Amino acid sequence: MQKNIIIAGVGGQGILTIASIIDLAAMNLGLHVKQAEVHGMSQRGGAVESHLRISTEEIYSDLIPLGKADLILSIEPMESLRYLPFLSPEGVIVTSTELYENIRNYPDKTELLNEIRESASCLLIEAEKLAAETGNAKTYNVAMLGAAAPHIGIEATELEKAIATYFAGKGEKIIETNLNAFRLGLDNAQK
Amino acid sequence: MNKQLLLGAEAIAQAALDAGISGVYAYPGTPSTEITEYIQKSSQAKEPFVRAAWATNEKTAYEAALGMSYAGKRSLVCMKHVGLNVAADAFMNSSITGIHGGLVIVVADDPSMHSSQNEQDSRVYGKFAMIPVLEPANQQETYEMTRYAFDLSEQIALPVLLRIPTRLSHSRAVVTRTEVRPQNDLVPSKEKGKWILLPANARKNYQQLLEKQQQLASLSESSPYNRIMEGTGKKAVIAFGIGYNYTMEVIGSYKLQIPLLKISQYPLPEKRIKAFCDQYDDILIVEEGYPVYEELLKGYFVNRKFRGRLDGALPRTGELSPAPLAIALGLSTSETKPIPAIVASRPPMLCQGCGHRDLFDALNMAMESYPFKQVFGDIGCYTLGALPPYNTISTCVDMGASITMAKGAADAGIRPAVCVIGDSTFTHSGMTGLLDAVNDRSPITVIISDNDTTAMTGGQDSAGTDKFFDICKGLGVEEKHIRLMIPLKKNLDENKAILKEELDYDGVSVIISQRECVQTLKKKSKVKKADC
Numbered sequence: 001m002q003k004n005i006i007i008a009g010v011g012g013q014g015i016l017t018i019a020s021i022i023d024l025a026a027m028n029l030g031l032h033v034k035q036a037e038v039h040g041m042s043q044r045g046g047a048v049e050s051h052l053r054i055s056t057e058e059i060y061s062d063l064i065p066l067g068k069a070d071l072i073l074s075i076e077p078m079e080s081l082r083y084l085p086f087l088s089p090e091g092v093i094v095t096s097t098e099l100y101e102n103i104r105n106y107p108d109k110t111e112l113l114n115e116i117r118e119s120a121s122c123l124l125i126e127a128e129k130l131a132a133e134t135g136n137a138k139t140y141n142v143a144m145l146g147a148a149a150p151h152i153g154i155e156a157t158e159l160e161k162a163i164a165t166y167f168a169g170k171g172e173k174i175i176e177t178n179l180n181a182f183r184l185g186l187d188n189a190q191k
Numbered sequence: 192m193n194k195q196l197l198l199g200a201e202a203i204a205q206a207a208l209d210a211g212i213s214g215v216y217a218y219p220g221t222p223s224t225e226i227t228e229y230i231q232k233s234s235q236a237k238e239p240f241v242r243a244a245w246a247t248n249e250k251t252a253y254e255a256a257l258g259m260s261y262a263g264k265r266s267l268v269c270m271k272h273v274g275l276n277v278a279a280d281a282f283m284n285s286s287i288t289g290i291h292g293g294l295v296i297v298v299a300d301d302p303s304m305h306s307s308q309n310e311q312d313s314r315v316y317g318k319f320a321m322i323p324v325l326e327p328a329n330q331q332e333t334y335e336m337t338r339y340a341f342d343l344s345e346q347i348a349l350p351v352l353l354r355i356p357t358r359l360s361h362s363r364a365v366v367t368r369t370e371v372r373p374q375n376d377l378v379p380s381k382e383k384g385k386w387i388l389l390p391a392n393a394r395k396n397y398q399q400l401l402e403k404q405q406q407l408a409s410l411s412e413s414s415p416y417n418r419i420m421e422g423t424g425k426k427a428v429i430a431f432g433i434g435y436n437y438t439m440e441v442i443g444s445y446k447l448q449i450p451l452l453k454i455s456q457y458p459l460p461e462k463r464i465k466a467f468c469d470q471y472d473d474i475l476i477v478e479e480g481y482p483v484y485e486e487l488l489k490g491y492f493v494n495r496k497f498r499g500r501l502d503g504a505l506p507r508t509g510e511l512s513p514a515p516l517a518i519a520l521g522l523s524t525s526e527t528k529p530i531p532a533i534v535a536s537r538p539p540m541l542c543q544g545c546g547h548r549d550l551f552d553a554l555n556m557a558m559e560s561y562p563f564k565q566v567f568g569d570i571g572c573y574t575l576g577a578l579p580p581y582n583t584i585s586t587c588v589d590m591g592a593s594i595t596m597a598k599g600a601a602d603a604g605i606r607p608a609v610c611v612i613g614d615s616t617f618t619h620s621g622m623t624g625l626l627d628a629v630n631d632r633s634p635i636t637v638i639i640s641d642n643d644t645t646a647m648t649g650g651q652d653s654a655g656t657d658k659f660f661d662i663c664k665g666l667g668v669e670e671k672h673i674r675l676m677i678p679l680k681k682n683l684d685e686n687k688a689i690l691k692e693e694l695d696y697d698g699v700s701v702i703i704s705q706r707e708c709v710q711t712l713k714k715k716s717k718v719k720k721a722d723c
């Protein structure tokens with residue numbers, strides 16, 4: 001088994017939370033993991049991505065080769081398209097639909113969502129709505145992880161265990177809220 | 192406990208702790224910052240104590256590390272590639288003195304310039320100083336080679352340079368640790384002549400360094416980090432450092448049988464390279480960075496069997512990746528989808544609420560009436576003031592250059608000659624330039640945009656916090672021309688007036704524009720909340 005996942009967003013949105021949870025789950029299962037992150041200048045409101053690779057075999061390149069990503073998991077719709085050259089012909093896009101408009105020439109939302117639908121097999125998630133349902137807007141990223149869970153190559157129960165470990169320092173309530181967000185995302189994916 | 196998911200940078204830090212360092216010295220710089228931060232946060236660094244506070248710049252860091260080595264202790268010094276330019280004087284001469292306690296210098300290069308002004312290749316510096324260079328390919332090897340670097344440094348009594356690129360520094364993988372080695376005892380060096388580089392001693396030391404080269408080469412010949420993967424055919428690959436990963440990726444996905452020589456320890460193992468090269472007709476040289484060794488192997492009269500970045504088989508610039516490597520090996524790559532035209536570029540920008548924003552608003556207004564609108568800039572978040580909507584900054588070259596370039600421009604006749612420099616950059620390399628301007632009475636306006644932190648790299652301590660007024664006064668700036676302003680919207684008119692007064696002053700003036708970075712403020716309030 002090998003899964004190549006691009007996690008995309010805007011600097012400051014917290015894509016590394018998603019990556020860290022998948023990392024933890026993969027490590028618990030004894031899988032090989034490589035996860036390249038973006039630090040530095042781009043973190044200031046620029047486009048950021050993480051290349052995450054998990055496999056039963058040794059992984060060499062820290063970067064996913066072009067056309068080899070199984071999943072683009074984006075927490076901002078325009079960012080989901082920026083990494084399209086990495087997506088394999090069978091690859092899937094799972095993206096939130098809420099715009100992060102910090103540039104003047106941001107495209108029209110309807111056109112943008114149509115472009116995503118035409119680009120690949122995709123799942124569009126109103127993540128803000130899901131997060132609001134949990135009562136904690138910060139669970140946005142974990143809700144998106146839930147929505148993408150069927151494409152990650154790791155059982156949802158293992159991801160849930162990793163969520164509990166990841167938020168262990170923050171108390172039971174935060175763990176429960178995040179698990180709730182994860183399940184809401186997952187339910188949406190299975191609709 | 193022995194298996195951890197670590198960034199390459201963190202693997203270095205953990206390995207250095209396990210290798211028994213007594214101190215790490217560094218100035219923050221992407222992609223090297225996380226090494227020192229990891230040690231600062233590690234409970235392992237508390238007992239026995241490992242000193243880890245930030246240095247003022249890379250040169251002070253390097254010299255302090257050398258001093259710790261003189262005392263017999265192991266020390267680590269870390270910087271980004273351009274930081275080695277700042278530390279170069281100490282670095283080059285430390286290969287002439289040699290070391291006592293193990294000294295490892297980690298230099299993190301930034302091919303593709305993700306967060307840098309250039310993509311200089313630090314292996315050239317290693318060759319220049321004639322010391323061993325280690326270039327691990329993956330995170331586990333990074334851990335092992337960092338530990339090896341300390342042993343090697345003590346074995347040959349020279350500093351050892353460990354080079355990693357951004358992609359390794361900022362990528363995580365599972366790392367297995369080995370046993371912790373205790374710190375060295377305090378046993379200062381007794382070899383007097385070695386440390387006093389008067390010409391007579393330096394000549395002796397230099398001769399010894401030259402004589403050591405053979406030993407270094409033979410260590411490379413037998414190094415387990417340089418190895419051959421057998422294959423078939425007349426084509427072969429020599430892959431250096433992380434280039435090995437991309438080569439293996441392509442070999443794996445295309446199921447190739449191509450022979451491969453992996454190099455991770457320099458100087459080059461000449462005999463091994465020659466024996467390998469003699470067997471093949473067509474050899475692709477895969478280097479992350481400059482075509483340093485491709486050039487060497489090709490030679491002055493160009494041996495055409497070597498291909499690589501120099502002859503265009505691989506792209507001359509930017510970091511490597513699997514696709515161009517596959518193409519260089521004559522393999523066909525599958526067609527990929529293009530980025531749709533609807534996708535707009537999203538460059539980094541100053542944070543909402545950032546004090547630099549209010550400074551640029553005030554400065555743009557204050558500059559309106561002057562024919563020359565140059566503002567000499569420096570290295571930091573505020574460099575983003577070069578982009579819209581501000582378009583304020585005219586230059587960005589190297590740490591501290593804003594002040595000295597403004598001085599030169601003022602000497603040439605530009606009025607007003609104004610520059611913007613961050614607090615951490617000012618103490619890193621700006622103070623000496625300001626002294627030049629004071630001594631020369633060059634009419635410049637220096638704006639220190641002080642946000643209490645080294646912001647661009649993630650909010651590390653800044654060496655001059657709360658000291659700027661005194662520093663500038665001490666350097667000889669007249670007290671009445673050291674002005675303070677708080678960059679807030681409500682102070683816009685007042686700030687504009689302060690700027691205007693000093694822009695019109697025909698001498699050296701400093702304006703300290705002081706407001707805490709919004710990112711560090713957010714972090715602090717989070718910590719406070721958690722404490723409640």
